[in-house]
Amino acid sequence: MTDTFSTTPDISAVRPQASTIKDTTGYRVFRVVNAIVLLGVCVVTLYPFINLFAKAFSSEGYIAAGEVNLVPRGFNVETFQVVLGDPMFWINYRNTVVYTLVGTAIAMALTTTYAYAISRRNLKGRTFFTGIAVFTMFFGGGLIPNYILVANVLGMRNTIWAVVVPSAISVFNLLVMKSFFENFPQELEEAAAIDGMSTYGIFFRIVLPLSKAVLATMTLFYAVGIWNSWFNSFLYLDEKELFPVTVYLRNLIAAASGPGAEAGADTIQIGANIQSVTMLLTVLPIVCLYPFLQKYFVSGVMLGSVKG
Template sequence: MVIETPTPDLAAVRTEPSTIRESTGYRTFRVANVVVLLVVCAVTLYPFVNLVAKAFSSEGFIAAGEVNVLPRGFNLETFKVVLGDSLFWTNYRNTVVYTVVGTVISMALTTTFAYALSRRELKGRTFFIGIAVFTMFFSGGLIPNYILVADLLGMRNSMWAIVVPTAISVFNLLVMKSFFENFPTELEEAAAIDGLTTYGIFFRIVLPLSKAVLATMTLFYAVSQWNSWFSAFLYLDQKEMFPVTVYLRNLIAAATNPGVGSGAAEAVQIGANIQSVTMLLTVLPIICFYPFIQRYFVSGVMLGSVKG
């Protein structure tokens, strides 16, 4: 005996309207949240927009404080002077070379060191981690560092004085170590069974699957190296070896101090305009480079920060 279950008439089924409504407090919170975020974005973007506006404005409007978000008295004279200075392009090329070489060295040392520290079977692992963390809080000081780099290592007036002493950032090292510690051990065990050595596992398995954290650390190192100026100011004496950040520093100092002379500063207008033009030209490559790795940025930091 089969009991048939009557099929309900779908046409008779009424769809009741949703009775869930947002409360007044929640709507107020959403509006306030949007307003606060818009204010934060405006405050964050205003300095850069003002910088661009000053770069294309004339000296009279800048001196009068009338330049805010739009250029006043459109002017390209400072751009012509700065871009026409051969020393600017020489220092710009130096910055590119220092950034590329420094980032490659930093990534090579950081990834290998972090991977070694992430292996719990490493003998003396705690000691090496302690040494790395110790350098975050204590340093030898400016004078001992200068003697070490300039005299003992003989790196004065060379590119290596810029890229070697700051090759490893302990913060980046610890982030990558945490990322490698969370890496699936099953993949490494399977690769070892297939006959891969430790170096083979690292280069053929671990690194290809670590694009997020590698892109993030590359951005950190590249931006830090690009913006660095104190090491070059300290260890370099030849203008032809300066990075563009030192050129920017000297140009601003010459423009804001009448007693200081500079080849490019003699023809430019006022300090604010010079500063805006050179800063805009300096940060432009980083701004163009960032969107290509922005999708890796958040995931790379978060994946490496699961464990301390």
């Protein structure tokens, strides 16, 4: 006797139909054009870095003649030896690491707490505190008043605080985080409040752990900004032992290419490719750090596109 019920499911009814869009001529043209555009973007993006690397290891004559493109010509490491052999370089490099870590921690602490506070709709004076932050985007006291405030009034000259405190909060980052916290599901906070959790407990135990994307993105923004910053250090620091590596490299370029530079072989070599070497040494740590934050950064740049 034959079983009237088949144990084999009929998958023909649920099998997805092949999309016909891939068979059209327009879609093929789109794929080709899209590949060409993306390839062009990659070339435009990568070429400056490859050219920078090639010039850093090329000799002065080939650089001056404009013959260095993607491959080093007249391979040399004299500039690296001069820069890396100076003990002051490592002291200033350590200062940069310290300034970046301390400055990023301060900036993230102030930005997250400020953004979370003004994102609460029940906060009295919410519009006023938001307006204060936005006001600073368009109006400032100027260079001389800021210098007097930091150096004389606050007494921060020749200290780490003169580097990390004046630009601790970026209003753009503040507004991005404010928008993120405004779209945060309020049901989670209400449930935690019903369970007896305080405002600080909700912020540190509920909100921050679920905000890894925006925190990683803002951390990257602040870290890169502080790492590359040199003007505040150049303005408020006088002691060489306190300089970040950016000021050290700036002074090295000025000394190598200035009118008073000696015409020695090393000086001529440094004057030709010092910019490439210094930029390579400065950007390398950030390039190494970015892959670890990439997955959070990709999510963070889409903040506000989807509301909770």
